[in-house]
Amino acid sequence: MTHLPYIVAAYGMTIGLAVILGTGAALRLRRARARLAAIERPSRAERAGGVSAP
Amino acid sequence: MNATPSLAARTGTFFHRYANPGRFLRLGARLQPWLTWPAIVLSVAGIVWGLFLSPADWQQGDSVRIMYVHVPAAWLASSGYMGLAVCSLLSLVWRHPLADLAAVEIGPVGASVTAICLATGSLWGKPMWGTWWVWDARLTSVLVLFFLYLGHIALIRAFDEPQRGYRAAAILGLAGAVDLPIIKFSVQWWNTLHQPDSITLTAAPTMSTDMLWPLLVCTIGFTFGFAAILVARLRAAVMESRVRTALAMRRGRTEAPGDAQDSGPDLSGAVA
Amino acid sequence: MTRKSRRLWLVGGCLIGLGTATALTLSAFSSNIVFFMAPSQVHAHPPSADRTIRLGGMVVAGSVRQQKHGDTPTNQFDVTDGQDAVTVHYEGILPDLFREGQSVVAIGSVQADGSFRASEVLAKHDETYMPKEVAEALRRSGKWDPRYGKPPDAASWNSMTKTATSQDKAAPQHGS
Numbered sequence: 001m002t003h004l005p006y007i008v009a010a011y012g013m014t015i016g017l018a019v020i021l022g023t024g025a026a027l028r029l030r031r032a033r034a035r036l037a038a039i040e041r042p043s044r045a046e047r048a049g050g051v052s053a054p
Numbered sequence: 055m056n057a058t059p060s061l062a063a064r065t066g067t068f069f070h071r072y073a074n075p076g077r078f079l080r081l082g083a084r085l086q087p088w089l090t091w092p093a094i095v096l097s098v099a100g101i102v103w104g105l106f107l108s109p110a111d112w113q114q115g116d117s118v119r120i121m122y123v124h125v126p127a128a129w130l131a132s133s134g135y136m137g138l139a140v141c142s143l144l145s146l147v148w149r150h151p152l153a154d155l156a157a158v159e160i161g162p163v164g165a166s167v168t169a170i171c172l173a174t175g176s177l178w179g180k181p182m183w184g185t186w187w188v189w190d191a192r193l194t195s196v197l198v199l200f201f202l203y204l205g206h207i208a209l210i211r212a213f214d215e216p217q218r219g220y221r222a223a224a225i226l227g228l229a230g231a232v233d234l235p236i237i238k239f240s241v242q243w244w245n246t247l248h249q250p251d252s253i254t255l256t257a258a259p260t261m262s263t264d265m266l267w268p269l270l271v272c273t274i275g276f277t278f279g280f281a282a283i284l285v286a287r288l289r290a291a292v293m294e295s296r297v298r299t300a301l302a303m304r305r306g307r308t309e310a311p312g313d314a315q316d317s318g319p320d321l322s323g324a325v326a
Numbered sequence: 327m328t329r330k331s332r333r334l335w336l337v338g339g340c341l342i343g344l345g346t347a348t349a350l351t352l353s354a355f356s357s358n359i360v361f362f363m364a365p366s367q368v369h370a371h372p373p374s375a376d377r378t379i380r381l382g383g384m385v386v387a388g389s390v391r392q393q394k395h396g397d398t399p400t401n402q403f404d405v406t407d408g409q410d411a412v413t414v415h416y417e418g419i420l421p422d423l424f425r426e427g428q429s430v431v432a433i434g435s436v437q438a439d440g441s442f443r444a445s446e447v448l449a450k451h452d453e454t455y456m457p458k459e460v461a462e463a464l465r466r467s468g469k470w471d472p473r474y475g476k477p478p479d480a481a482s483w484n485s486m487t488k489t490a491t492s493q494d495k496a497a498p499q500h501g502s
Contacts, residue, residue: 060328060330060331110457111456112458113425113472146333147333147334148330182422182449183421183451184422184423184446185446185448188361188448189361191359191361231341245360245361245364246361247431247448249450249453250452250453252454252455258480258481260454262456262460264457
C-alpha cells in the first residue's frame with residue numbers, strides 16, 4: 001500500500017475513538033442503571049400507585 | 055386552552071408525547087440493540103471493504119482509502135450539529151427537558167467526530183495536496199464547527215443552575231447552525247483547495263461504484279454507531295437525573311411542587 | 327398568542343436576521359474568502375511584487391521544465407485557467423499529485439517580468455475517484471487524456487471502456 005503511515009494513522013484514530021466512545025457509553029449506562037435500581041428498590045412499595053407518568 | 059391550538063402548541067404536544075422521559079427509557083431500551091448491532095456489523099464490513107477490497111485511485115493510490123473514514127466523519131459532524139440545533143429549538147421554544155439532556159450528550163460526541171474529520175482530512179491532505187492545513191473556506195468553516203461544539207460543551211456546563219446553561223447553550227447551538235450551509239456550499243461559492251462534493255443530490259456521483267459502495271456502507275454503519283452511542287448516553291443521562299431527583303427527595307431538599315418546572319428538568323417521570 | 331408561539335416567532339425572527347447578516351457579510355468579503363486567484367485575474371489586476379498571493383489553475387501540458395541543481399530541483403511550468411496563462415518558477419520538490427493537466431495552487435508573488443515565483447506548490451485534486459484500471463482503459467480508448475482536462479462522467483465509464491477493450495483486441499500491442 002502507498003502512503004501506509006497516513007492510512008494507518010487515520011483508521012487507527014477513527015477506530016480508537018469509536019471504541020472509547022462506545023465502551024464509555026456502555027459503562028456509563030450500566031452504572032446508571034445499577035444506581036437507579038438500587039435507589040428505587042427500597043421505596044418501591046410507597047410509589048406503587050403513582051407509576052404511570054402524568 | 056384555545057379552541058384551535060397554534061402551530062407552536064401542536065408541535066409541542068407532538069414532541070412531548072413522543073419524548074416523555076419515561077417513554078424514552080422504554081423506547082431506548084428496545085431500540086438500542088437495533089442500533090448497536092447494525093453499527094458494529096456495517097462499520098466492520100465497510101472498513102474491511104474500504105481498506106482491503108476496494109480499488110486504489112488512479113492518481114491518489116491507496117491514500118484514497120482515508121476517504122472511507124473521512125467522509126462519514128464529515129457527514130456526522132454536520133448532521134450531529136443539525137441534531138444539536140433541533141434540540142436547541144425544542145429547548146428554547148418548548149422548554150423540552152429531554153432536548154436539553156440530548157443537547158448535553160450530542161456535544162462531546164459531535165466534537166469528537168468533527169475532530170476525527172479534521173484529523174483524517176489533514177492526514178489525507180499532507181500526502182495528496184502537499185500540506186497538512188490551508189485556510190480555505192471549507193477547512194476553515196469545519197474548524198469553526200469544531201469550535202462551536204467546544205463552546206456548546208463548555209457553555210451548557212458553565213452554570214450552577216442547569217436551566218440557565220441550557221438556555222444559553224441553546225442560543226449558541228441555534229445561532230451556530232448558520233455555519234452548516236456555509237460548510238456545505240463553501241466548495242461551490244468560493245474556489246477552495248478542497249475538491250467539490252463527489253456525492254450530491256442533484257447529480258450522479260463522480261466516483262467509481264467500486265468505491266461508492268464501501269463508502270455508503272461505512273457511512274451508514276458510522277451513522278448507526280453515532281445514534282447508538284447517543285441513545286446509550288441519553289438513557290444513562292435520564293437515569294442519572296432520576297437518581298439525582300430521588301436522592302434529593304429522600305434528603306427532603308426538593309422545592310415546592312409548583313417550582314419543579316422552573317428549577318430543573320422534570321425528568322422524575324415514574325419517580326415523582 | 328401563547329408564550330410558546332411568541333417564543334417560536336422570536337427565535338425564527340432572530341434566525342432570519344442572523345442568517346441575513348451572515349449572508350451579507352460573506353458576500354461582502356467574498357473576494358477575500360476565495361482561496362486563490364486565476365491567471366486571468368492576475369493579469370487584469372497585477373498585484374505588487376511584495377504581496378504574497380495564491381495562484382490557482384491547471385498545469386499546461388508540455389510546459390513543465392525540470393532541472394536539478396544539486397539537491398533541490400528547479401521547476402518551471404505554465405498555469406492556465408483557460409483564458410490566460412502565467413509562468414511559475416518553483417525551487418523544491420513538487421507534491422506527488424503534480425502532473426500536466428492537474429490543478430495546482432502556487433503560493434508566491436508576481437515578479438516584475440510578469441512571471442510568478444512560488445515558495446510552495448499544492449496539488450488540488452478534483453472530485454473524481456476512479457480505479458487505475460478504469461483510468462487506463464479510458465486513456466486507451468482515446469476519449470480522455472489526463473493532460474488536457476477532467477475525466478468524463480462516472481456514468482459513461484462503462485460504455486467508454488467497453489469500446490476500449492474491443493479496440494484493445496484489435497491492437498493488443500498498443501497499451502503500455
